[in-house]
Amino acid sequence: MTVCVLAFFVGEWVLDGDVPLWARGPAAAALAVEAWASVVLLSRRLLLLPVPDALPGGLPLGGLIAAVGAGVALAAFPLALRNYGLWPVAPAVVVAIVATYLPPRRRRLLIAGAVVLAPLPGGLVSVVAGDGEQVYAALFPAGLVAFTAWVTLGPLWAWDTARRLDEARRLEAELAVKEERLRFAADLHDIQGHHLQVIALKSELAARLVDVDPARAAAELKEIRRLAADALSDTRAVVQGYRRTSLDDEIGNATRVLAAAGIDARMTLDPAAVAVGLTDSARHLLGLVMREATTNVLRHSRAGHAEVDYRIEEGRACLRVSNDGVEEQPAAPDGTGLRTLAERLEAAGGELTWHRDGDRFLVAAALPANSPQPRRSPQSPVSPNRADGAAR
Numbered sequence: 001m002t003v004c005v006l007a008f009f010v011g012e013w014v015l016d017g018d019v020p021l022w023a024r025g026p027a028a029a030a031l032a033v034e035a036w037a038s039v040v041l042l043s044r045r046l047l048l049l050p051v052p053d054a055l056p057g058g059l060p061l062g063g064l065i066a067a068v069g070a071g072v073a074l075a076a077f078p079l080a081l082r083n084y085g086l087w088p089v090a091p092a093v094v095v096a097i098v099a100t101y102l103p104p105r106r107r108r109l110l111i112a113g114a115v116v117l118a119p120l121p122g123g124l125v126s127v128v129a130g131d132g133e134q135v136y137a138a139l140f141p142a143g144l145v146a147f148t149a150w151v152t153l154g155p156l157w158a159w160d161t162a163r164r165l166d167e168a169r170r171l172e173a174e175l176a177v178k179e180e181r182l183r184f185a186a187d188l189h190d191i192q193g194h195h196l197q198v199i200a201l202k203s204e205l206a207a208r209l210v211d212v213d214p215a216r217a218a219a220e221l222k223e224i225r226r227l228a229a230d231a232l233s234d235t236r237a238v239v240q241g242y243r244r245t246s247l248d249d250e251i252g253n254a255t256r257v258l259a260a261a262g263i264d265a266r267m268t269l270d271p272a273a274v275a276v277g278l279t280d281s282a283r284h285l286l287g288l289v290m291r292e293a294t295t296n297v298l299r300h301s302r303a304g305h306a307e308v309d310y311r312i313e314e315g316r317a318c319l320r321v322s323n324d325g326v327e328e329q330p331a332a333p334d335g336t337g338l339r340t341l342a343e344r345l346e347a348a349g350g351e352l353t354w355h356r357d358g359d360r361f362l363v364a365a366a367l368p369a370n371s372p373q374p375r376r377s378p379q380s381p382v383s384p385n386r387a388d389g390a391a392r
Contacts (some may be wrong), residue, residue, distance in 0.1 A: 002038045002093055002293060003154070006031060009089050023077040030073035034090055038097060045100045055095055067094050082129055084122045088141035091118075099149055100156050111149045118142040126209035138375070155312075185341045186237070193296045193337065195231035198257050199224055199299060201232035205260065211239075245282045247319070250290035251308060257294060260337075263303050263323075269312035275284060278317055282367045283347055286319050289365040292337045295322035301325045301361065315370040316350070322362040337365070 013019060014028045040063040074090035099107045122137035137213045202224050209217035251267060260264040278286075290308070297303050302325040309320040342352040350367035 001155070002042060002097070003035045005036055006038070006093065008089065009033075009086060013078065013083070019081070019223045023081060025100045026076045027074060030070040030077075030090075033066050034070035034074060037063045038072060038093060041067060041097050042100070045097075045156070062099070062285070063362055079121060079125055082131065083134075083288075084124060084126065084133060084137040087122065088118060088144045089148075092141075092145040095145060096149045096152035099153060103182065103188060108151075111146065114149075115142045115152065158179045178276055182340070186337075186344070189337055192231065192235065194291050195227055195234070197298050198260075199227050199231075201257075201261055202227070210277040236266075244350060245263075247278075247287040247290060250287040250294070251310070254290060254308065258306055261298055263297070263306050265306045265308065268307070268309045268311075273312045274309050275318060278367070278369060281348065282317065282350075282369075283352070284368065285341070285348060286317065289319060289341055289345075289363065290321065292341060293363045296361075296363075297321075297323045297339075303353050312369055313366075313370055320362060321359055321363045324360050324362045326359050341365075 010027070010031050013023050016024075040060060041104055044060055044063075071090040071094040075087045086158040090113075090294045095110065099110050102110060118141035119138035122141050123134055126132075126134045126137035202220050206217045206220040206224065208218065211334060251269070255265055255267060297306055301323055303323040304325055306321070306323040309318075338352065338354055345365060345367060348367060350365065352363070352365045354361070354363045355364075
């Protein structure tokens with residue numbers, strides 16, 4: 001657009017036979033330089049995203065010098081011939097191009113200053129020549145500078161807006177990928193960490209039993225093989241994206257695992273909580289909390305007793321897991337697993353907290369519960385009220 005404006009108005013003047021040759025020749029060369037400099041400067045500007053407080057990359061010095069020099073020449077020759085409508089075209093283009101590189105406040109100052117100064121050259125020449133065109137010579141250049149800045153900065157604003165939207169879409173896509181990676185890492189941590197901890201526990205038990213009770217050791221080794229197969233299957237399911245952890249299954253699994261570790265586990269399940277129709281996503285999250293809490297009991301404590309309490313309180317499904325025997329300096333007391341789960345529960349409208357009180361450690365999770373609806377009781381070795389026998 002800028003090159004077409006220069007070619008149409010200035011080019012027509014250069015080709016006019018009534019214009020003296022001494023002005024047409026240098027003006028033609030200056031027009032070519034001005035068109036080249038405009039292309040260079042605007043092309044570079046369109047590649048940049050605007051920065052609010054500073055120049056986003058700086059004006060190319062060579063292009064700026066060429067544009068200013070050619071603009072002065074294209075203003076001087078028509079002004080010398082008292083062409084008050086043509087001389088401000090090239091300077092107005094230069095002002096508009098320079099303004100595209102500036103932040104909003106400095107841009108407005110530049111344009112305002114140019115509008116204020118634009119009446120002076122033509123007005124002075126008209127006064128000296130005494131041709132009676134002082135009003136036109138003074139006001140038209142000011143209006144042309146303002147109009148040229150407007151028609152240049154308007155499309156630039158639309159261009160920058162489109163660039164921002166495109167950049168926002170790109171960042172949104174990158175964020176979605178990163179969130180999916182974090183979700184996958186969290187699921188993999190929950191699966192592998194739990195399985196490996198139980199495998200390590202049972203391997204240690206089998207090693208102690210191999211001499212005193214070979215049959216029991218063989219049974220533990222078979223259980224280790226089953227756990228390894230489960231870990232492999234769960235890992236494949238995570239990769240394929242369809243694995244879901246169930247709270248009911250995890251509570252039953254915790255009973256067996258804690259019993260194998262010699263921990264007296266007391267399970268208190270409120271029948272009302274079992275009947276509440278939690279969404280699959282909520283049961284999945286609470287199942288992950290149950291699994292992480294069980295893993296931490298095995299990894300970071302010398303617990304002799306553990307308690308699991310699941311009930312409905314004030315319209316929220318509440319799961320609490322506590323144990324004794326917490327080490328004096330437990331490894332990673334606020335580990336990545338709990339922090340990640342806390343963020344996921346918060347995003348689902350719930351909360352996850354944990355704290356230590358003496359030798360006891362409590363993990364408490366809460367999620368909004370749906371209205372109670374008929375639901376089959378989970379098939380689990382855990383009784384609704386207490387699972388001391390199974391855990392022992």
